[in-house]
Amino acid sequence: MDEVIREVSGLSPAQREEQLRALAPELAEDISRPREHTRELPPLEKAEGGVVMRFAPNPSGPLHLGHARAAVLNDAYVRRYGGRYILRIEDTDPKRVDPLAYAMVREDIEWLGLAISDIVYQSDRFETYYRYARELIQRGGAYVCTCDSERFKALKMAKKPCPCREKSLEDSLHAFEEMLAGSYGEGEATLRVKTDLAHPDPAMRDFPAFRILKSVPHPRIEASVYPLMNFSVAVDDHLLGITHVIRGKDHIANTGRQRYIFEYFGWEPPVYRHYGRMGIEGVVLSTSQMRAGIAAGEYQGWDDIRLGTLRAMARRGITPQAVRDAVLEIGIGETDISFSWENLYAHNRAIVDPKANRYFFVPDPVEVTVEGAPHQTAHALLHPAHPERGTRQLHFAGKALVPREEIEKRPSIVRLKDLFNVEVQYGEGTPRFRFAGESLAEARTRKAPIIQWVPAGECVPAVLYTPDGPRPGVCERAVTREIGAVVQFERIGFARIDTADEKGIFAYFAHR
């Protein structure tokens, strides 16, 4: 045996394949098949008959890239296996509910194109939660605790029960009704789930299920006893028939806690998957930090292009498909990752490049008079790969605006793209520009930079907003017809034309 192994080890892969082919051709088939990269999410267990999944955002602000990962991943599995996709608005903490966010979340979901089949508001379901709370108490799975949080935490860390834990079912039931009746003040009583005080993970010990909150009103309902997420989520996941839950690993402990509730009720829990933490270079994702920045005037609003919100990306011309592609590429790995804009841009470029019309944008323009140049019209293609889309007409009448940056490089000759060549002479003061023929071949042999330009008097002032700040310039008048569309400013990059009025054009830079 050893001998054979040694012999095989000594062979090269090619020799092995040859041998195998001779001995067992049917096995060799497997070998010759090249390994293929799976561009698909890993399969989900117990999903063959269809799935019910959910996207459960907290309505505290608009959706951002972090939400998009959860939303798109779940969406992709629902599309793959068939089933229902429930949007569950988790508005059980009035402190973290922005009434305006309900609408923003819906808009963002529509933009992303999620295949949502049902919408559920947790604030509509408080009576249900109360009902199951009573049931849980009766099953001996919960008790009303009146210890203050400091004291409870100390006991928990010491693996010791608090006095309330030994209360009878009747007492707890009664106390819970008192909570609902408003007999307790804010923070004076809590319904806790009875777990295992000896559990090695302190996060698992007797976690809270309901709290009293009176200082902050809920925008949609009248309530002072609020379910905490582990309770409402467990009850809803069961009642809504959720089969699979894909969420971030920050919920791993919650999954453990929710299992206790499933256990008490004898329910079968869904299949859980927890993906790793995602950091995003260069942007704040925290809703509260963004909100603070907006309030402080640091950001213009939720769609400020320096933010990681979906609406900010939309404004820059990032397509929902690109976001989907980027997020699916990342997948559901448990590794912590840092999201790279480059990867998103590459996806977006692939989508946008075939569509985007090309135009000239001249940043920081300098007006030049070209001596001896014929007045003529340039016909520049709207898209070099699609001549059938036609051209833009640029009427040159002696003067043009060109990027200052190009002249400062002191080229001896430049070609105004799609027009003609211009020789530049430098002396005191402004350089002189002289017509130098129309030959493209000559421009090439003389290595003339081919630059973008715009006819003086036939252009529109424009501002290109980039994450590094606004870039003023001018662009072709025809760009005013591209409002809302993504164009490519030649030699600059892709940008979305946001607005245009008599004062000019406002565009947002997407990427190169």
Place this chain on the structure above:
RNA sequence: GCUGCUAUAGUGUAGUCCGGCCAAUCAUGCCGGCCUUUCACGCCGGCGACUGGGGUUCGAAUCCCCAUAGCAGCACCA
């Protein structure tokens, strides 16, 4: 402090479950070239990784242990 998860090129990702097709996939990025009246697109070529150390084994990216690092949780937030 306690508990848990993760660790492949600059970034993302495949392979890890069931050790040998892996001197490790694909994409992006970067570099070089070609194409091109854009520094875009396309094409060609190149760069670049199994966290470290032990162990098991004929053989380890893959299994085990330890270490290290990162992350998460231990809220009357989600």
